[in-house]
Amino acid sequence: MDTRPRLRLALTAGEPAGVGPELLVRLAAIPFDAELVAIADRGLLERAAARCGLDIQLIDDNAPAPALATAVQLRVHHVPMPAPEQPGAPDPANARYVLATLAEAADGCLAGRYDAVVTAPLQKSSINDAGIAFTGHTEFLAERAGVDVVMMLASPELRVALATTHLPLSAVPAAIDGPLLQRVLRTVHAELRRKFGIDEPRIAVLGLNPHAGEGGHLGREEIDTIIPALDALRGEGMELLGPLPADTAFVPAMRARYDAVLAMYHDQALPVLKSEAFDRTVNLTLGLPFIRTSVDHGTALDLAGSGRADPSSLIAAARMALDLVLRSRRAA
Structure with a gap:
């Protein structure tokens, strides 16, 4: 007792x-x-x-x-x-x-x-x-x-963590680097296990640019920063998807493949979450x-x-x- x-x-x-x-x-x-x-x-x-x-x-x-x-x-x-x-x-x-x-x-x-x-x-x-x-x-x-902490918003159907929080959009690309992404993803991975009881978390990572950079034609952040960071963490055993285009990452078929999403900036993913579960969404501070x-x-x-x-x-x-x-x- x-x-x-x-x-x-x-x-x-x-x-x-x-x-x-x-x-x-x-x-x-x-x-x-x-x-x-x-x-x-x-x-x-x-x-x-x-x-x-x-x-x-x-x-x-x-x-x-x-x-x-x-x-x-x-x-x-x-x-x-x-x-x-x-x-x-x-x-x-x-x-x-x-x-x-x-x-x-x-x-x-x-x-x-x-x-x-x-x-x-x-x-x-x-x-x-x-x-x-x-x-x-x-x-x-x-x-x-x-x-160091990570901001996450969670509804019964979807969890979204943020690589950057309250920054002007113009400041986001310079704020995202390999060490930041690795720290944030390690925190999200650990807290999904500790707080949500998910033994083997699956995390989808969004690209920064439209179409996740489209092979470098719409920006090189995915090639130069995001992919190397994800590959390093995959070497540690993390199950990571991406970088994914933000415009298709939230369709039902994709959602079945992950337990949480890491967005690159505040308004990249939160409108999706709030539009479908505004009165059931909770802001958490991980870490x-x-x-x-x-x-x-x-x-x-x-x-x-x-x-x-x-x-x-x-x-x-x-x-x-x-x-x-x-x-x-x-x-x-």
């Missing part, structure tokens, strides 16, 4: 003026076999719950649970927010608050206070407007943990010493404050985090 304590999932609310706080309180109303801990400003969550018409009881994370539950309960690690939120209008004054919630979630996972972290969307532009260089959750958590999942959408400023934002992706992210933690426990 497993006598270990109940799992604890840390939740961050993301951009205060976006839909994240409302999604988070809606998530709290869903039954989970885990303890949910919101790392956020208590007042922000109270106002979000009121907008959603939810009767929610916020409990300090250090306090014992009430003997009698009269409403939905949610534990809170309170982080004070400098400026009150105005739904739909991000305030750069709250940028450091947003990053403080992420830091607490990451540090708490590293220290064993939380078993995983689930993040709601944030507004990168607002953080940069505050004078803080910031490219995204993935890069922030990698720096906090001191590791971290803890499990992190997130939604596959942005802050939806046009919906913020309405109480009508769909929590399906955040619910999927929390369920995947719980599944991954339980799988790792069973394997331990």
Whole structure:
């Protein structure tokens, strides 16, 4: 019998003026076999719950649970927010608050206070407007943990990892080299085995150029960089397909041949994934010493404050985090 304590999932609310706080309180109303801990400003969550018409009881994370539950309960690690939120209008004054919630979630996972972290969307532009260089959750958590990571989005039908993440398209070719591709593919291969229980992962690798370069006529990156990197890893025993043309890699006959796809840049493959499974897709950060999942959408400023934002992706992210933690426990 497993006598270990109940799992604890840390939740961050993301951009205060976006839909994240409302999604988070809606998530709290869903039954989970885990303890949910919101790392956020208590007042922000109270106002979000009121907008959603939810009767929610916020409990300090250090306090014992009430003997009698009269409403939905949610534990809170309170982080004070400098400026009150105005739904739909991000305030750069709250940028450091947003990053403080992420830091607490990451540090708490590293220290064993939380078993995983689930993040709601944030507004990168607002953080940069505050004078803080910031490219995204993935890069922030990698720096906090001191590791190299890979961004993956996964639905029940498809897993897509990225060789590069939040870069201008003009910067992508120079960013892709052999060592990068080998590091990324080793991480994806190891995490497919460790997190998803796939003993012999099959990974499809997309080319950078149209038609995967068409023999060098549409670009030489496949010939000069991608193919040599794949051949080296095949020599280590990895099962790799490609480089494949991106326009045919996602047809049903091809999907049956692989367990995951490595795309060269952010918008090369993610539109395919999001167009068919937007509310069921989860963002994962591979390579971290803890499990992190997130939604596959942005802050939806046009919906913020309405109480009508769909929590399906955040619910999927929390369920995947719980599944991954339980799988790792069973394997331990």
